[in-house]
Amino acid sequence: MTTIRNGHANGSNGHAKKQLDVVVVGGGLVGSLEALFLARRGHRVRLYEYREDIRNTPQARGRSINLALSVRGRQALKSVGLEHHMIQEHGIPMRGRRIHKLDGSTYVIPYDANSKQCIYSVGRNYLNCQLLEESEKYGNVERFFHHKLVDAQLSKGSLTFQKTDTKEIVQVTADLVIGADGAFSGVRKAMMKQPLFDYSQKYIEHGYLELCIPADENDGFQMPANFLHIWPRGEFMMIALPNQDCSWTVTLFMPFTNFKRLDTPEKLIAFFEKYFPDSIPLIGKNKLIEDFFAGSPSPLVAVKCRPYHVEDKALLIGDAAHAVVPFYGQGMNAGFEDCTLLDQLFQKHNDNLADILTEFSNTRWEDTFAISDLAMYNYIEMRDLVTRPTYRLRKAIDDFIYWLLPRVWVPLYNSVTFTTMPYHKCVKNREWQDKVLKKISTIGLLAALGGAAVAIKLNYFA
Ligand SMILES: Cc1cc2nc3c(=O)[nH]c(=O)nc-3n(C[C@H](O)[C@H](O)[C@H](O)COP(=O)(O)OP(=O)(O)OC[C@H]3O[C@@H](n4cnc5c(N)ncnc54)[C@H](O)[C@@H]3O)c2cc1C
Structure with missing residues (x-):
């Protein structure tokens, strides 16, 4: 068993300000961004991630491979110097919803007819890699992959990890534990043992399955690129976001019971011919059958909880604090906004953890509950109301x-x-x-x- 203790040092500016020792659990989008914010403030950061280093992993199937980045996320990326690259060199602007009718014709509903603002399609893995790569620039950030959180004594700032390769147990202590370990957070599980911790989760009856429209034979887009394409069909819908390689990530959202009924290639094709006929030549009949039956629909969960902290020792951010259904394209953006707000509170309270965590908990829940409800509503808007x-x-x-x-x-x-x-x-x-x-x-x-x-x-x- 390895034991790693926290160490205190003076800030790099030579003042007697205490350098906090922070452990971030989860090296996904929000955890790796938070590590950057903390590193920039001069704190020591250790980032523990269950999976292997995503920079060495080929694209994981089953996770949404692109995401809509909007102003809240952009603001956070700007603070750590990554916005320009993600927008100008990587992101694909989406200027509105392009609605596909049953007969295959389309029309556009612009997001912002007046000032022409848009959202950007960015690669999930690419963004995560950029954030981790950026953290290499900071000597005060250490990354530990293959480490799974298995236990936590949050009021003591004490965590137990198990290495997924060697099975070795690693004990870690820190001044502050940040749980950025996603919708099924282990840090949150430990927090649930605290009195007065409210928690609720809601699985919707719909799941999602990802398909792909490949690039055309000239390596171009098969559909107009600068839109989020939607096939709204009342009870269910399909959407497509453009990828940097000119393919499209297509996501079918539908009740699980409907997915279950499509249990043969013939039924699948008949279903697509009825509801999404124009998509069949774009995806390709064989590819549609292959991709559809290669995966199974994933569930969608929304989590609400509060407070987000334990004393001056632990805090939840990102999906760990507020997983939302994806229909407003705000899950990651809200998680990134957590990092911005937290940084402002570090500044406001001069790194006093008790004040920072208390204020974050007291003020943030109202907004995360609101976006959770809005995201639920937006599913109805996207799959049904937009056609009315x-x-x-x-x-x-x-x-x-x-x-x-x-x-x-x-x-x-x-x-x-x-x-x-x-x-x-x-x-x-x-x-x-x-x-x-x-x-x-x-x-x-x-x-x-x-x-x-x-x-x-x-x-x-x-
Ligand atoms: C289909 C779909 C589409 C979406 N589209 C959008 C969109 O367009 N725009 C948008 O803003 N949001 C979108 N989201 C939401 C977005 O994906 C999440 O909000 C975002 O990924 C949250 O980031 P996170 O870092 O908090 O959690 P995650 O991305 O889940 O990262 C958590 C990390 O913690 C690690 N971890 C978990 N358990 C442990 C453990 N025990 N020990 C150590 N590490 C652990 C995981 O391996 C993972 O790397 C979408 C979500 C879905 C499902």
């Missing part, structure tokens, strides 16, 4: 007022995706807009009724 005239009318009204009064009227999607307005304020903002529109339509209706009554009366006495 009422949705398009509301979007046209929103876009018009936003154009007229850009500082006053920011539509919900824009506030979530293109601003850093706290998520719960985005919801309040929408409620206020709903009330205004309701009042306007009531006044309009009353005026129309009044006008009609006057007209009838005048006609009557004429």
Whole structure:
């Protein structure tokens, strides 16, 4: 058994400020970004990751291979010097939803008709590799792969890992433990033993399965690249995001019961011919059958919990604190925003952990609960509402007022995706807009009724 103790040292600036010894559990997107933020503040960081170093791993099947990066995520990447590269050299801009109708025709709903802001499709593995690679620049960051967290005494800052290759047990202590170990977090499991820790999880009845539209024979895109393509079909939907190699990651979201029914190649093809006919030549019949039956649909879980911390010793961030269903494209963005907010609190409280963790817990939950609910709602919008005239009318009204009064009227999607307005304020903002529109339509209706009554009366006495 190996025991690694925490060590204290003066900050690199020579002041008597204590260098904190931080262990980050989970070297996924959020954990590796948080390691960078902490390293930049001069703290000692040890990053423990269950899997092997992703930089040596070929693309893992079954994980979504690209993600939509928006303003909250970009802001965090900017702080660690990676935004420009991820946006300018890697990301593929997506300027709106391109809706595929049953007959194969398409139309575009822009994300931001006025200021033309867009989201970016980025490779999950690529981004994770960039974050880990960046951490190599900091002498105060150490990375330990093949280490699985198996036990934790959080109030003592004490963790037990098991090496997945040699099975050796490793004991670690730290001033601060950050749990960034994803939706099924072991750090959170340990936190659940604390009194007054609230926790809930919700599996939706729908799962997802990933397919692929390959690049065309000239290594180009088979569909217009700068869009998030959606095949909304009411109870279920398919989406596609562009990849850097001109292929598309296609994700089919559907109730598990529907997946179960597609148990032969014939049934699968008949289903696609009925609901997604234009996608068959793009994917290729054989490839569709091969990819569909090679995997099985994955579940989607949303987790809410609070508080996120234990005393001045442990904190949850990212999916470990707030896994959300993926329909707003905000899971990673919200996790990255955690890192930005935490960094601001380190600054505000001059590295005083008790104050930092308490304030993070007390303020962040309201926003993460809000984005969790919004993400659930957005599934209905994407798979069903986008095709309805009422949705398009509301979007046209929103876009018009936003154009007229850009500082006053920011539509919900824009506030979530293109601003850093706290998520719960985005919801309040929408409620206020709903009330205004309701009042306007009531006044309009009353005026129309009044006008009609006057007209009838005048006609009557004429
Ligand atoms: C289909 C799908 C599409 C998505 N699309 C988007 C999108 O477009 N935009 C967006 O913003 N978000 C999206 N998300 C959400 C996004 O993937 C997550 O929010 C993000 O990956 C969370 O990052 P994380 O680092 O907190 O957790 P993870 O990415 O899950 O990383 C956790 C890490 O912890 C490690 N770990 C776990 N247990 C242990 C242990 N016991 N010991 C040591 N290490 C451990 C894991 O190996 C992993 O590396 C999507 C999610 C899904 C499922």
